Amino acid sequence: MNRDANLAQLASASEPFDLLIVGGGATGLGAAVDAASRGHRVALLERDDFAKGTSSRSTKLVHGGVRYLRQGNISLVLEALRERGRLALNAPHLVHDLAFVIPNYNWWEGPFYGIGMKVYDQLAGKLGLAPSRMLDREETVELLPTVETEGLTGGVIYHDGQFDDARLAVSLALTAVELGAVVVNHCPVVGLIKERSAVCGVLARDAESGRELTVRARCVINATGVFVDELRRQDDPGARPLVAVSQGIHLVLPKRFLPGSAAIMVPKTADGRVLFAVPWHDRVVVGTTDTPLAAASVEPRALDEERDFVLEHARKYLRTDPADADVLSVFAGLRPLVKAGDGADTAALSRDHTIVVGESGLVTITGGKWTTYRKMAEDVIDHAEMVAGVENRRSHTETLQIHGWTRAAIPEANLRPYGADAARIRALMTTDPDLAAPLHPALPCRRAEVVWHAREEMARTVEDVLARRTRALLLDARASIEAAPAVAALLAAELGRDEAWQRTQVAAYTALARGYVFTDPASRGRM
Numbered sequence: 001m002n003r004d005a006n007l008a009q010l011a012s013a014s015e016p017f018d019l020l021i022v023g024g025g026a027t028g029l030g031a032a033v034d035a036a037s038r039g040h041r042v043a044l045l046e047r048d049d050f051a052k053g054t055s056s057r058s059t060k061l062v063h064g065g066v067r068y069l070r071q072g073n074i075s076l077v078l079e080a081l082r083e084r085g086r087l088a089l090n091a092p093h094l095v096h097d098l099a100f101v102i103p104n105y106n107w108w109e110g111p112f113y114g115i116g117m118k119v120y121d122q123l124a125g126k127l128g129l130a131p132s133r134m135l136d137r138e139e140t141v142e143l144l145p146t147v148e149t150e151g152l153t154g155g156v157i158y159h160d161g162q163f164d165d166a167r168l169a170v171s172l173a174l175t176a177v178e179l180g181a182v183v184v185n186h187c188p189v190v191g192l193i194k195e196r197s198a199v200c201g202v203l204a205r206d207a208e209s210g211r212e213l214t215v216r217a218r219c220v221i222n223a224t225g226v227f228v229d230e231l232r233r234q235d236d237p238g239a240r241p242l243v244a245v246s247q248g249i250h251l252v253l254p255k256r257f258l259p260g261s262a263a264i265m266v267p268k269t270a271d272g273r274v275l276f277a278v279p280w281h282d283r284v285v286v287g288t289t290d291t292p293l294a295a296a297s298v299e300p301r302a303l304d305e306e307r308d309f310v311l312e313h314a315r316k317y318l319r320t321d322p323a324d325a326d327v328l329s330v331f332a333g334l335r336p337l338v339k340a341g342d343g344a345d346t347a348a349l350s351r352d353h354t355i356v357v358g359e360s361g362l363v364t365i366t367g368g369k370w371t372t373y374r375k376m377a378e379d380v381i382d383h384a385e386m387v388a389g390v391e392n393r394r395s396h397t398e399t400l401q402i403h404g405w406t407r408a409a410i411p412e413a414n415l416r417p418y419g420a421d422a423a424r425i426r427a428l429m430t431t432d433p434d435l436a437a438p439l440h441p442a443l444p445c446r447r448a449e450v451v452w453h454a455r456e457e458m459a460r461t462v463e464d465v466l467a468r469r470t471r472a473l474l475l476d477a478r479a480s481i482e483a484a485p486a487v488a489a490l491l492a493a494e495l496g497r498d499e500a501w502q503r504t505q506v507a508a509y510t511a512l513a514r515g516y517v518f519t520d521p522a523s524r525g526r527m
């Protein structure tokens with residue numbers, strides 16, 4: 001995947017693209033893969049980097065959504081469980097089965113959640129994972145050695161999927177490119193082009209050179225997540241807002257706080273929220289919250305109330321209380337929820353996706369979940385084909401293997417998310433043993449990965465590498481700051497950048513990553 005070559009293709013296109021997608025998160029990348037797999041000519045422009053927005057800040061679950069079952073949204077759960085099964089088959093290198101245990105502290109919780117999870121199993125049908133069952137107290141403690149045992153009566157175990165969200169996004173970008181799509185990151189869309197009131201392309205800016213580009217297309221798809229209303233208002237200044245923004249935060253803790261392989265799921269905290277503590281890349285991710293926000297921002301920050309909620313609950317359900325200094329990273333993400341009424345209670349808003357076609361032909365898609373990105377893509381491309389006036393073709397993504405697909409066991413944990421590409425990264429380390437060295441003693445990544453990111457995965461900045469190609473920013477924000485100069489040097493050698501560029505990159509990354517260090521005031525948000 002070569003950015004310069006893709007930019008040149010954009011600039012030299014003599015004919016309009018069939019479809020142009022704005023936004024390189026789960027929704028836009030899924031749409032690019034779907035459209036390209038149908039044989040359409042597709043371009044995708046991402047303002048920042050793939051998965052820079054919500055799509056790198058999820059709870060990392062490929063799930064039906066136990067909480068939607070509780071809300072009675074059976075059709076959403078059914079669709080998500082079907083998609084969970086498909087994604088596990090199409091990207092086995094990125095999605096795996098994870099056991100979740102609901103610890104019970106009241107006599108009625110065992111039978112109550114036991115029955116609920118049986119319904120969940122049934123809904124998954126043929127694509128189901130291992131069946132759920134009730135656990136006695138000893139079995140619960142065996143699976144969750146650090147769970148709070150005071151008042152514990154037993155538990156319920158069920159299975160769901162887990163994934164690396166940003167790595168899936170990069171793999172989708174690679175898949176789209178392999179299918180013929182032209183995909184460019186660091187290229188914001190700054191305006192819409194219209195002819196006789198119909199949208200027929202966009203004005204974009206290459207953020208590296210500052211050069212403006214005009215890209216024409218028969219249909220433009222707005223897949224900009226929490227920012228969809230910005231583009232909709234450019235199209236129609238009177239457009240009513242579609243999206244309500246809801247923030248969710250996570251804390252990342254060292255693995256010792258949840259040393260087993262099972263996750264904890266609390267279906268209803270005292271104030272009615274859902275809480276997860278999930279093992280991920282040898283750490284524990286704890287979250288989340290659901291806080292309505294008045295406006296979206298590119299780098300959201302956890303509010304005091306959210307930090308307190310998650311930490312207090314981690315202390316409540318874990319036997320050893322994590323201290324502030326134990327938190328390796330704090331990250332916040334913004335859900336693009338489809339607005340209903342005044343949108344005051346975002347927890348009750350639908351997680352279904354919505355597609356809106358404006359009078360100008362601008363197609364907007366928002367809402368949904370990472371888990372259902374493939375179905376969302378299929379739906380939006382069905383709509384976009386009609387707007388573009390191109391042949392209506394069948395989607396092939398139900399069984400399409402995602403870049404890196406392999407079922408081979410990969411011994412090195414850090415290379416597993418690369419799937420089949422692991423062999424080529426290993427080969428880099430064999431050719432140049434210096435590249436086999438770790439980036440940082442506290443991080444599970446090797447120097448060769450950075451070279452790979454620059455050569456094959458369109459990484460352009462230190463942040464692209466540390467936040468999304470590796471997950472260093474989330475795994476240990478402080479260590480990632482210390483690794484930044486080494487990453488800048490490796491990238492500079494690959495991309496032909498000078499020392500001044502390296503210094504600017506390190507400074508920019510340090511400023512950003514301080515916002516993920518729990519004890520740094522920069523990590524605190526304001527309402």
Ligand SMILES: Cc1cc2nc3c(=O)[nH]c(=O)nc-3n(C[C@H](O)[C@H](O)[C@H](O)COP(=O)(O)OP(=O)(O)OC[C@H]3O[C@@H](n4cnc5c(N)ncnc54)[C@H](O)[C@@H]3O)c2cc1C
Pocket residue numbers: 022023024025026027028045046047048049050051052053054055056057058059060061062063187188189190223224225226227246247248249288289332333334335336366367368369370371372
């Ligand atoms: C806290 C939290 C936890 C979640 N957990 C889960 C989970 O465990 N499982 C699950 O299935 N789902 C989960 N979700 C939901 C899931 O993460 C989102 O539904 C999904 O990531 C949304 O993807 P998106 O592509 O619509 O938006 P985004 O990922 O935000 O992508 C939009 C992209 O558009 C780009 N963009 C914006 N403006 C422009 C422009 N002018 N030009 C070019 N590009 C532009 C942005 O930079 C961004 O990259 C969670 C969400 C949150 C907030």
